[in-house]
Amino acid sequence: MDANIVVMGMESVGKSALTVRLLTRRFIGEYGDIGKCPLFILFYLFIANFNALMPFLAIKHLLNSLLCLAESIYSHSFIVDGRAVTLNIWDSHYSQDFSADSSLFEKKVRWADGFVLVYSICDRASFNTVSWLIQTIKSNKDCLSTDKVPIVIVGNKRDLHHRRTVTSEEGRLLALNTHCQFYEVSAAENYHSVLMVFHGLVDRLKDAKLTTKKPLRLKGIVKSMSAVFARRRTESF
Numbered sequence: 001m002d003a004n005i006v007v008m009g010m011e012s013v014g015k016s017a018l019t020v021r022l023l024t025r026r027f028i029g030e031y032g033d034i035g036k037c038p039l040f041i042l043f044y045l046f047i048a049n050f051n052a053l054m055p056f057l058a059i060k061h062l063l064n065s066l067l068c069l070a071e072s073i074y075s076h077s078f079i080v081d082g083r084a085v086t087l088n089i090w091d092s093h094y095s096q097d098f099s100a101d102s103s104l105f106e107k108k109v110r111w112a113d114g115f116v117l118v119y120s121i122c123d124r125a126s127f128n129t130v131s132w133l134i135q136t137i138k139s140n141k142d143c144l145s146t147d148k149v150p151i152v153i154v155g156n157k158r159d160l161h162h163r164r165t166v167t168s169e170e171g172r173l174l175a176l177n178t179h180c181q182f183y184e185v186s187a188a189e190n191y192h193s194v195l196m197v198f199h200g201l202v203d204r205l206k207d208a209k210l211t212t213k214k215p216l217r218l219k220g221i222v223k224s225m226s227a228v229f230a231r232r233r234t235e236s237f
């Protein structure tokens, strides 16, 4: 399975922290200023893969990621339920001026098979933005019925619970009302919960692919007609 994922949300909610945590298992804060540099992340991935004695995979990752460097799209493979999954993850930047960036937004939505929408539990404006993003993505993704668009909502910075302004219930309710999946995590504290976010999205991608109605091609039409005639023949015997 190969899928394109866009990570979206307001600035400073931890989009890069989640992406870097998934890719390197480390928290972006550990790297200081260099932490968000795509070249640094690639270098780290390369070393991590070599440590795991997978040089060919490392070279493939490096080449894939170099091709997408300008846009900060990272390719990451892992195993889910015994199957290899490769996610191309676009860590996208949020622009306040949506009208100026609407064509880029549409491009991201068309490119993506699934979405990780991030807010900070300490920032209500970022929560409202996620709510708005869900509506906008669904209205742009007209090839799927609106409850089938694979979206995962992530309330990040759970470690800062003393500064919380958005309750877990509000996140859960938003997910319930919009047919999305919901997680509260701390990219700063935990690799496993971040991994669960992406596993959850893979599950939704699988569901969406199973339920997407593909238009009948000529081969499909011939198959259905011959099935009808075969049934008529057996009925008449």
Ligand SMILES: Nc1nc2c(ncn2[C@@H]2O[C@H](COP(=O)(O)OP(=O)(O)OP(=O)(O)O)[C@@H](O)[C@H]2O)c(=O)[nH]1
Binding pocket: 009, 010, 011, 012, 013, 014, 015, 016, 017, 018, 028, 029, 036, 092, 093, 094, 156, 157, 158, 159, 160, 185, 186, 187, 188, 189
């Ligand atoms: N305490 C805490 N800090 C976090 C967490 N995730 C990210 N941060 C910090 O929040 C700040 C912003 O994180 P980024 O990952 O750069 O956020 P972003 O959404 O990619 O930001 P933009 O690139 O501006 O859109 C950084 O200082 C991170 O170290 C978290 O789970 N807990």
